[in-house]
Amino acid sequence: MDSTVVNEHIDHAVEDHAHEHHGNFITNYIFSTDHKIIAKQYLITGIFWAIIGGGMSMIFRLQLGFPEATMEWLRPLLGDWITSTGKLDPEFYLALVTMHGTIMVFFVLTAGLSGTFSNYLIPLQIGARDMASGFMNMLSYWFFFVSSVVMFISIFIETGPASGGWVIYPPLSALPQAISGSGLGMTLWLVSIALFIVSTLLGGINYITTIINLRTKGMSFTKLPLTIWSFFFTATIGLLSFPVLLGAALLLIFDRSFGTSFYLSEIYIAGEALPNMGGSPILFQHLFWFLGHPEVYIVIMPAFGITSEIISTNSRKPIFGYKAMIISLLGITVLSFVVWAHHMFVSGMNPFLGSIFMLLTLIIAIPSAVKVFNYLTTLWKGNIIFTPAMLFSIGLVSFFISGGLTGLFVGNSAVDIQLHDTYFIVAHFHLVMGSAAFFGMIAGVYHWFPKMFGRMMDNKLGYIHFWLSFVGIYMVFFPMHYIGIAGFPRRYYSFTNFDAFSTFVDLNAFVSIAALITFAAQFIFLFNFFYSIYRGKKAPENPWNSNTLEWTTPRNPGHGNWPGEIPTVYRWPYDYSKPGAKEDFIPQNIPFSKTPESNLPHEVKEIEKEKAVEKA
């Protein structure tokens, strides 16, 4: 029964497309179940959050870089968060840091990156009409939307948004007496993240089901583009780790609002003894980081996949070590679940446990290095075409190397005693996971923009955007390593209170100016993005001469993606510059029988199978 129903559905989809898809504005563009529209919704929401999250970092960078300057001019925007002396309110500074982290990690680099590209590329690259469940997909976006609205509202309430750091460690986050942000702001944070988890699970279940069950004829696992592999592993990590965060948040909610003592032990606050006894704040850290660490791979792995695809296409070379790439993704996936306690080396955890987690953490260097090596060897002697997407992909590799190297320092439990919670950590993760994933996302937008909107983005603006961002990001985060090695702690409102750090006044001002330039450069991208949607040059069907299936669709793929039958896949996606071939690329849907000039000996056998097909 199953297969007949599925077949009917597919046939309908074909017919549907023959006469244009009907529906009104609301069903087509707002409550749409089409994966391409949902992807664009994720992208636009992600961009919206990126502007807010980035803007927040500008405000606290001003505070750090120019602690003596007046912030009076921000009063129209921030109101009473500017104190009567024209300074930024210290508690609001903490709120800004917290919201910057939350927004960037969850809303921009998880929903905006994974949500956009998993939704857009999975059906197009595996050859499916849509996701396994369009309705669930729509639900996933709207849960994310509601979660966004709740978080957005929390920014504007009187007591301010959550301010205990994006890791929301209790007791700080559990006690409203501790900091004003731990009142209503924290409650809204928890509600928002609970909704976000539901959204991620709905999305992830859909991604995995689609990849496993809806591949087109011939699309075996060994012919899948690396983008799909990375989305697959990303969704798996999310499915396994987000429920744990839900559990942690649940216990925190009961501690906050019902009076249980899971995380709260004997506490005196403002001269008053709390009734709670015997709770364990470290328990929360264990639960949180069991999600929190895999989360950084949820952020970076889609960017890896996008980069693999773009680097191979624009080097006009097959990806080096296709299987090694998959195995290293798998290795990262497995290891991501057994390293969480390296965030807790100085939390009072058993030092013996610390040494085990140190060992496991350093093992992650191996699959990571394999990936970097393969990117570099793919570039090696390629006919490199420097499109903006390619530049951003190479930028990702660069950030991943320079940020990854410092990972070896901080992953070491002894060295971490000095570096923990300093700007060294800030520099490390902003390079290796923040900027790298951000570059992956931008690269993806430049590369798939012609498919998404049927028009090209402007290359010159892309180059300017790239160089300002690339140089700017290094100017921001490289100096931070020095500030961190000197021992300056992150999240502090003002470093000028300590004489030991006054030598860093100039450096901090430099970092802030660089950050402002980098942020400003993103508006070049925004202009390019929105201008090109309406006024860009019309895109050809396959502008990058790429092999994957999405480029076999019409310029503006309609509902159902392919007007006729879904193409069959005969070969892997990386047949670039194959010796003997007429052109330097052979798309996945070209059978071997049509390319006798370039077939390798083992591929000749494939032709016989194709012949048998034609007889049948």
Add this chain to the structure above:
Amino acid sequence: MVDQNIHIGEPKATLSMHPKKFALWLFIVSIVMLFAALTSAYIVKQADGNWLSFELPKIFILSTAIIMISSLTMHLSYLAAKRDSLGRIKWLLFITVVLGFLFLLTQYMSWSELVKENVFFVSNYASGSFIYIFTGVHGLHLISGIIFLLITFGKSLKAEVHSKNLVLIEMCMTYWHFLGGLWLYLYVFLLFNL
């Protein structure tokens, strides 16, 4: 897939599982992770000290029996659907729903029993609070299972559940067995770890 131009030598149906069933299994995986987190939090907390030991409510034996029987009736209903005995499907599903509500009732009664033992949800001993969390969160999922059962029951009233239309009842059965198994795990876990 059934059309004539099947390409020999190529993987045809990639995985012979229904996408919705597959999605249900993935959903089950995420619930497993939630309870894995909660029960491991329990163990970590226990090792931390400040632990109150007490007797598990006796009524848990009854509730365990009820949910086991409900799994049986669910399964019988599925077998009935396979043999197209439409009347039995309805009755057995109905009994399963009733047993589901009975289970929720006994779980609620276990809370009163705990209170009589002076084990409260809001206390300084996490051991007590955890039992309420386990039963409560499991109960929430069980309510979702009952809703699923009611949907299947509604379809069976319209004679839409039969041997040629088994997907719904199969998924319902998978979920219900899982929820029963989950409770069994929690019960055994508590028996050994209190």
